[in-house]
Amino acid sequence: MALKIPRHEMPCQEPAVRAHNFDEVALGYTEEMAVEEAKRCLQCKKPTCRSGCPVEVLIPDFIKQVAEGDFLAAAVTLKEKNSLPAICGRVCPQETQCESRCILGKKGEPVAIGRLERFVADYEIKFGESHGEKPAPTGKKVAIIGGGPSGLACAGDLAKSGHGVTVFEALHVAGGVLMYGIPQFRLPKEIVQTEINNLKEMGVEIRTNEVVGKITSVDELMASGGYDAVFIGTGAGLPYFMGIPGENLLGVYSANEFLTRTNLMKGYKFPEYATPIKVGKKVAVLGAGNVAMDGARTALRLGAEEVSIVYRRSREEMPARAEEAHHAEEEGINFRLLTNPVALHGDEKGWVKSMTCLRYELGEPDASGRRSPVPIPGSEFELEVDTVVVAIGQGPNPLVTKSTPGLELNRRGNIVADPETLATSKAGVFAGGDIVTGAATVILAMGAGKKAAASINAYLNGENRSH
């Protein structure tokens, strides 16, 4: 029976329409669609889907509740493992995680776990009541550095245990990449702020505009700030450039700048919002991850005529979520694959006007198991561009790590943390999310925050004092 129902498509704005607005692309299931989709789940005794989810969401359990129409109960089940389901339902790379392990995917299409998760979380935001009961205070205080998904998840769980929690956030709003990076049309900022408001209601103090490493330090928070433990979740916010000639020309952005101006500062509403964003007619976005897709689709919405993803590997190796690449293609983004720039050229006023590119072919698999791109000699060609967005990756921002003596880092500058406890080399200091793993995913960062909260709890209760 279940197999006969086809997987329910996600209702979306039409590509031709959405390419010109910043409203959310995917519109979400209706109640009927959600119930029907939930009924496709076989309720496996050994649900393989769960092992594909980094936080092992109780997938069949919550889906069963959806099938029964008990959406609020489903939300409670979801939140047992996932503090940010409205966000993860939207941005998790489900096709490589939960859904890739769904038994139905073997012969046909997997259950749309992510879409159901999003539906349940949105339903709860709309119709649920806040469970704002505050637990008895323990008198212990924890400082969380960074208000991204790792920090927020850690803060939430610690507050539930009754600890006093303060989040220190460098920007003027918390949310991390969810606010400044991922665009409105993929993750409405109102949803992120709803989650943050819930935390505030639970008593979490969020101190925006406080850059740790400048206004205070980890040592100071522990010594005179009165904090018993610290969690560092500062992310991978340092943009990499390619190191090729011409990268400082006008019109060349890091993806972080391009997206921050647009999302965080609402440059797409310029001049009503005062932060300018400038996009030309011919845009090249370098890279093919989620950040690149976001950059390309944002450029299109800002009025660019021709937007290309320029990537030196092939379609198969693109790290972006399948849905984003698919949406980008539908919207008319060009994919210039097996292509990479070697130099950017400018006009007399310093504006970028073209890129010299090389074509590539795929060679032997490299250490990562992906076939490595090899440049084809003599394949140089010029690509006319007037805007370039560099989206080739981000590294760890050193502001906190450099100002914290005794914190062990790896070669790349990421914090070394115990994979089980997320304890760092410094007593009472824990770390998780992109600052530990390098740029990864929202769900991994959130999971790390929860894991750290559990070990901070144990640490504060006097257990596990191995450090």
Next chain:
Amino acid sequence: MHLYQVVKRRQLAPAIVLFEVEAPRVAAKVKPGQFVIVRMDEKSERIPLTVMDFNRERGTITIVVQDVGYSSCMINNLQEGSSFLDFVGPLGVPSDIENYGTVVCMGGGLGIAPIYPIARALREAGNHVISILGARTADLLILREEMAAVSDEVVIVTDDGSLGTKGYHSTGLDQILAQGHKVEVIWAIGPMVMMRAVARYTKTLGIKTIVSMNPIMVDGTGMCGACRVKVGEETKFACVDGPEFDGHLVDFELAMQRLAFYKDEENRAKAHGACGQEGGH
């Protein structure tokens, strides 16, 4: 707690206003050479401004703002009692204050404001501080008394000769060198053209010169890369690696070019927001 209230406002020159702002946590930590980023309200830009002064007891930061466009004009319209929505700092690397011997602090135009705390700290560290203050014309020469109070000697130069010596900072430097001073280090802060001219000249003299770069910024934490400055062969982020750099290594042409990134949009903002230099004060 997030007050950021303006407790004092003082017009220093036709388009230049000094604000003393309540920001106790920033005031507790700031050092000369650092800056803050402010936002007036929900729709505002993030605007970087150098700290001109701080009072740890009162918990205040003093900034001096020149009206050059929409946001700075809006800021300069703030009155005592009104507040900034956001006020983040201290940002950037503090000036390297040591006892060098004889030090020259050059401030050009608005640049006199950021040079002030540096001159004071250098003097407190035991240096003989000679300040060269320059402006286009006498009316625009700000903070004369304040600078005199923190300098051992002050030389004034104006483009039109309406105050002090007619000429540029290099003219002032020539005077000092002619008096036999052995200058160990120069701090030069002002418009890009002034810093470039000074750095070119002092390179020929072999005197180490530190300049403070003011590229376009967004976050101020090293996250966006908008503030890239080429220093020698390296690309630096001015907000976290600077804003001070060795003036002999900075690529000023590139830096000046990059300041024009949003010229068209800036003009649109001015027209849309009806707060511009033409709006009058």
